[in-house]
Amino acid sequence: MTKARVGFIGVGLMGHGMAKCILAKGFPLMVLGHRNRGPVEDLLARGASEATTPAQLAAQCDIIFLCVTGAPQVEEVLRGPSGILSAAKAGLHIVDTSTSEPTLTMALAAELAARGIAFCDAPLGGTPVQAEEGALSAMVGAEDAAFAVIEPAIAAFASRIVRVGAPGAGHTMKLLNNFLSLGYGAIYAEALALAAKVGVTPQVFDSVIRGSRMDCGFYQTFMGYVLDGNVNAHRFTIANAHKDMRYVTNLATNTGAAAFLSATVKNLYAAAEGLGNGGKNVPQVTDVVAQMNGVATVAERKAAE
Template identity: 55%
Template sequence: MAVEKIGFIGLGMMGHGMAKNIVEKGYPLFIAGHRSRTAVEDLVRRGATELTSPAEVAQAATIVFLCVSASPQVEAVVRGSSGLKAGAHEGLVVVDCSTSDPNSTLALAAELAPLGVTFIDAPLSRTPKEAWEGTLDCMVGADTATFERVRPVISTWAGKIVHVGGLGDGHKMKLLNNFIAMGYAALYAEALALSQKSGISPQTFDSVIRGGRMDCGFYQTFMRYALERDENAHKFSLANAAKDMRYLEAMANAAGIANPVGNAVKNTFAAAVASGHAEAYVPMISDIVAAGNGTKLT
């Protein structure tokens, strides 16, 4: 069987590491220009081929991975005048690794199917560190045959791969995953602000929680910023967190369920973004909530 030829669009904090693992593990890799020339030049040195547009990447590849910020960007990459659709060919598989709106995912799949293109979702969990190390978590929404086709390539950058279900189910699961994570972040931030304002320092708070039943990996990452001021502890922006919670709200509306906790989490992040902190990282919500309550986590 011929080796799959891989395209990759979106060489940001996550995509750079993912693409690095694909090319280093033997797959021909085609990339399109990105605002970060550092990532492009690094991948070319490792053996990737740079092309000028998503259309050219689609023409050259048999499987194309997308790792961009949200559904509007995915739609632009697919539908743009030099987008993937312009270079589509029979048998091409497009894998959206972004955290996207499942409704958009279903629409794009229906649009590409008459061209012989299969569109699936395979969003990620964990951080740029794991992307670089090739140990991300991945949740895939696809038919079984397509899942088996893409799994060997995904395994170059993921340590845990779960076939969640059919098209769109990966993105639904990713939103549920991020709901839990951002819910933790909002909860920790409010608890720390209340603790500080009540005379219990963040250090004392942590000495009780750490190592107990309420401890977890996300807590430790979050507190690495709250206690040690490590700004790179979790490189995921508040803007992206707020976007994911809006998508979760749409998912809840489509399912016809009440999601009061989801709305509270969404509002925490929406307020932080509205106050000018869109590009701050998730653990920094602790400072924003504290400041909004007239205190500092010192």
């Protein structure tokens, strides 16, 4: 059976591994060029072709994956100059794997359905390493017919695919998932600062939590920074965390939900970014809370050891 022609926009930290896996599974792949040439050149060497505009992808591909920062970037590649929608034809399937606004996703799906174009969401769970290994999880929002078309391509980079509903449901579930993880990050940071206030070291703290019911994969990567000073133990920036928590609070506002904790978590990451830490990774929010409490940051503690 002839495989779908796949286009990919956003071959960055996560996207490069995903695109590599799509190629490895035998899908013809066209990637959108980017100023960061390293990932693009690697994929071209593996057999991909390169497009210079999103419109070129739309004209030549059956499925286009988007792996961009968020809702403004999604709208830009769709509606911008030489955007996807300027050349999209009936039968095209667009799959947004970004963490975006569910309300935008639902509106785009309804708008494009009238043109015979399927807009689906498949935000991701996992790390760049898992992307390279084809071991991500995907939370898919799609109609029945569209899901049947896109699932084989998603399976190239995701070992766990959960269809959670119609378009928009994937982004909703992703935001809830990120709220949980980023909320834990805020709790860990505050708990560690309280511990430091009374002389409990991170090592003692970890000896109690690790292996208990409160242990989890996120805790372990978070503590990779706290214990070892590894800034890349969990590669997700504070700026992205703030963006995702804005989307969570927007969702609460748009649905009229009472949402107490999400606003607090959002404000912590907003403060951390506002203090100039946006490019740092999420576990480094520990240092922001430490400074607020007058206790040692990870670097200060390491220097004293």
